[in-house]
Amino acid sequence: MTFEPERLGQSRSDLAEALRSLRKRAGKTQAWLARRCNMSQTKVSNMESGKLAPAIVDVELILAALGGDDPAASKIRELVRTANTEWQDHWSSRRRGLDKKQNELARIETVTTEFRFFLLSAITGLLATPEYVRASIADAPGDQSKTIAKKLERQGVLYDASKSFTFLLTEQAVRWPLLPPLAMAMQLDRLASVSRIPKVRLGVIPLVGHISEMPLNTFTVYDRRLATVETGTGALILRDHRDVNAYREDFERYESYAVFGDECRELLYEWSGIFTRQRE
Structure with missing residues (x-):
């Protein structure tokens, strides 16, 4: 994967938007997702607002809970790597x-x-x-x-x-x-x-x-x-x-x-x- 330094700061907000959109398309609340993934609602909120860069394990839990389709999941997995760089x-x-x-x-x-x-x-x-x-x-x-x-x-x-x-x-x-x-x-x-x-x-x-x-x-x-x-x-x-x-x-x-x-x-x-x- 090629990293472009000027994109690294933007990737966290892109990831936050992708996670938020995936949850909303699934028709689930932050509280539901937090319970399903065994994490606090505050953590979910911070990830969706871009205040917190989620680890790959957090993202995998979210994808499993929401049943994201392959294209969406692939994009999110790519974004989480860049967001953590x-x-x-x-x-x-x-x-x-x-x-x-x-x-x-x-x-x-x-x-x-x-x-x-x-x-x-x-x-x-x-x-x-x-x-x-x-x-x-x-x-x-x-x-x-x-x-x-x-x-x-x-x-x-x-x-x-x-x-x-x-x-x-x-x-x-x-x-x-x-x-x-x-x-x-x-x-x-x-x-x-x-x-x-x-x-x-x-x-x-x-x-x-x-x-x-x-x-x-x-x-x-x-x-x-x-x-x-x-x-x-x-x-x-x-x-x-x-x-x-x-x-x-x-x-x-x-x-x-x-x-x-x-x-x-x-x-x-x-x-x-x-x-x-x-x-x-």
Whole structure:
């Protein structure tokens, strides 16, 4: 399915109208539908007004209750997927302030227990040294101090024993020289240190041997309810369970190519040594 960013905001109202029309054609009230689907009338009302984007399971319950015909059901299923997809472009995020984006991420992290990070080309803020964080937003306009402070503050979530993290980094992500050699060596030492935190699994996919597939994007999966996919100009926020499950499956495949534990740390220390010698 092809997503058009300009349509993503409209899809929720289109879905609301389609659900409302389907119920009215069936001659049923919101109260009847709520009882039939074992949900509150307020929830039905919010879905039909566009205040709430329904999950696919909600839509399937509604379709089963109302007996929607195939063309109507197909249209609604397509709309619910788009309604559960959000586009966040980098320019809007920067206009609002990158520190506000950090607040959004912190809220997601508060309610998530299982994290999966696939890092294709750079090191995520949760793993970064202050120098790496600063370099990663060096081109952002305005005062960057709040954003840097909040990125570093978010790293505390790694020590929450109620949560688990798996980070997969490609060799390119680890070794891309965003910083001068000595600072890069310190960043790799930081990765090795984080890999020893309980409930954190950190793996590296080395550029050796044969890897039969080619990843295209950095992405993160939060539990089974949300996936974010980074592009060059923004990020897709995916909530439809089909999309989330697809990225979980991608993650599992890439995970099979990674090395963890002592083998991972040996690589990190080897690459850190290369950066250190570059300074000499």
